[in-house]
Amino acid sequence: MTAARHSDYYVELEGVTLTYGRDDKRVNALGLTDLRLKQGDFVALVGPSGCGKSTILKLVTGLIKATTGYVYVAGREVGAEPVRVGMAFQNPTMLPWLSVRDNVMMPLKIVPPFRAQYRSKRKTEFRDRAEALLKEVGLANFGDKHPWQLSGGMLQRASLCRALVHEPQLLMLDEPFGALDQFTREELWAIMQELWMKLRPTVLLVTHDLKEAGYLANRICVMRARPGQIIDDAEVQFPRPRTIEMSYTPDFVGMTQRLRELIVSAKPSQEAA
Amino acid sequence: MDPQTRRRLDSTLFIIGFFVLWELLCWIFNVSDIVLPKPSQIIVTLIERWPALWPHTVQTLYTTLIGFAFGIIIGVLLGMLVGSSRLAYDVAYPLLIGFATIPKVAVVPIFVLWFGAGTVPAVLTAMIMSVFPIVVNVATGLATTEPELEDVMKALHASKLDILWNVGLPRTMPYFFASLKVAVTLAFVGTVISETVASNRGIGNVMMIASSNFEVPLVFAGLLILAIMGVALYAIFSLIEGRVTGWAHRKDDFAMG
Numbered sequence: 001m002t003a004a005r006h007s008d009y010y011v012e013l014e015g016v017t018l019t020y021g022r023d024d025k026r027v028n029a030l031g032l033t034d035l036r037l038k039q040g041d042f043v044a045l046v047g048p049s050g051c052g053k054s055t056i057l058k059l060v061t062g063l064i065k066a067t068t069g070y071v072y073v074a075g076r077e078v079g080a081e082p083v084r085v086g087m088a089f090q091n092p093t094m095l096p097w098l099s100v101r102d103n104v105m106m107p108l109k110i111v112p113p114f115r116a117q118y119r120s121k122r123k124t125e126f127r128d129r130a131e132a133l134l135k136e137v138g139l140a141n142f143g144d145k146h147p148w149q150l151s152g153g154m155l156q157r158a159s160l161c162r163a164l165v166h167e168p169q170l171l172m173l174d175e176p177f178g179a180l181d182q183f184t185r186e187e188l189w190a191i192m193q194e195l196w197m198k199l200r201p202t203v204l205l206v207t208h209d210l211k212e213a214g215y216l217a218n219r220i221c222v223m224r225a226r227p228g229q230i231i232d233d234a235e236v237q238f239p240r241p242r243t244i245e246m247s248y249t250p251d252f253v254g255m256t257q258r259l260r261e262l263i264v265s266a267k268p269s270q271e272a273a
Numbered sequence: 274m275d276p277q278t279r280r281r282l283d284s285t286l287f288i289i290g291f292f293v294l295w296e297l298l299c300w301i302f303n304v305s306d307i308v309l310p311k312p313s314q315i316i317v318t319l320i321e322r323w324p325a326l327w328p329h330t331v332q333t334l335y336t337t338l339i340g341f342a343f344g345i346i347i348g349v350l351l352g353m354l355v356g357s358s359r360l361a362y363d364v365a366y367p368l369l370i371g372f373a374t375i376p377k378v379a380v381v382p383i384f385v386l387w388f389g390a391g392t393v394p395a396v397l398t399a400m401i402m403s404v405f406p407i408v409v410n411v412a413t414g415l416a417t418t419e420p421e422l423e424d425v426m427k428a429l430h431a432s433k434l435d436i437l438w439n440v441g442l443p444r445t446m447p448y449f450f451a452s453l454k455v456a457v458t459l460a461f462v463g464t465v466i467s468e469t470v471a472s473n474r475g476i477g478n479v480m481m482i483a484s485s486n487f488e489v490p491l492v493f494a495g496l497l498i499l500a501i502m503g504v505a506l507y508a509i510f511s512l513i514e515g516r517v518t519g520w521a522h523r524k525d526d527f528a529m530g
Contacts, residue, residue: 082430085430087428089425091421096520097446106425110429110435162425166429
């Protein structure tokens with residue numbers, strides 16, 4: 001099933017399930033799931049912990065294989081053709097022996113077609129590209145520093161740069177702002193929105209923070225746990241660029257309240273299952 | 274005086290004090306040279322016999338360094354294998370531990386049987402002495418690489434070799450250098466063991482002959498030479514370690530460089 005298919009969607013999960021272990025130790029990590037993302041879309045996955053949000057990210061990047069069903073990216077089964085993927089995690093996972101700039105440039109060293117030119121452009125074009133991104137997230141002049149010399153918020157900014165430096169078609173964000181204080185978080189939402197509007201990758205964001213989902217995403221999918229399943233999928237109508245002020249309007253608050261109720265009311269089934 | 278200089282001065286004074294105490298105790302209790310020579314006498318012997326001693330010193334040093342170099346190559350390769358493959362780990366560890374437990378003196382006669390007495394068994398003994406800590410540390414460094422660091426690379430569809438080269442090996446460097454410091458001193462032990470048993474050159478051989486002639490100050494002079502070479506090489510590897518793996522100690526002068 002590697003032949004190209006015609007589809008309006010960039011990412012498609014079709015009847016996907018995922019189980020870990022076997023026999024009586026089976027864990028149903030993901031129940032029957034369908035999810036579709038248009039190219040350049042920004043979709044947030046929210047839900048209680050353990051509901052399989054991160055599992056969906058891993059499925060889409062091909063880090064794990066679905067037990068049943070199909071995952072298509074760019075019209076092909078995932079893994080059939082290398083799609084440039086950027087990824088940022090809750091932990092910034094910078095390599096401590098490299099400078100911040102070299103950390104940001106790491107994808108260029110690994111991912112084709114940049115890989116082939118890495119040696120020749122490492123000190124010119126690629127370096128400038130990394131610096132430009134660092135500047136955009138407010139880390140100009142920090143390229144030569146080492147990760148331990150930066151604060152958690154700064155590292156997370158650098159981690160966003162690393163996720164974007166190779167101009168990924170697909171951006172996977174796994175709670176990248178989860179460990180930050182509120183002010184840093186809101187600042188990074190604004191930066192993230194700006195970068196997304198400029199580069200327009202297809203983004204899948206996993207988060208616990210409903211406000212974050214409402215601020216950043218075009219669509220919010222609510223999941224429930226055990227088995228992980230998408231129980232709600234709604235568009236976010238607010239115009240862009242969105243602002244923090246918007247998140248205090250009655251419409252926005254109403255939306256986050258609705259999401260909250262969905263998540264809370266989905267909980268009892270967790271015990272039943 | 275800044276604390277750094279102060280610390281160095283203190284430690285130097287204590288080391289000198291140790292030898293002064295040794296000298297004094299020998300005087301006070303009138304200890305015979307054949308039992309325990311005075312430090313001053315050891316140094317005099319060292320200087321007097323230096324023309325005869327230095328070819329042996331060079332022999333021991335270069336034998337050790339060749340053995341050590343082979344030890345590093347084999348140790349790193351084995352460590353990479355053991356650290357990155359579950360099967361290799363399960364197979365190699367019992368073998369390695371068994372091998373490390375064997376007294377190396379017992380192995381020297383076998384080497385002599387295969388290669389004849391002289392430099393070759395000494396090089397081999399130095400090598401097998403230094404291999405074990407290197408293998409263990411390199412393997413440990415690789416096996417304990419944080420999965421998050423690997424995930425970053427896997428998300429970029431990096432090959433196993435890319436991950437090893439860009440994440441595994443750099444992360445293992447502090448472990449590797451820590452093992453080098455231990456391994457280089459062990460390499461000296463290996464060389465001297467072999468020289469003592471089966472060679473007519475090297476410090477080990479000199480000490481063997483000296484002790485059978487009851488020239489105890491010469492034996493101690495040999496020990497002193499070995500100790501100095503050991504300390505010097507340890508210091509060299511510490512220095513390289515600081516340069517290469519400063520990130521692991523979060524040294525700011527590393528970040529500047």
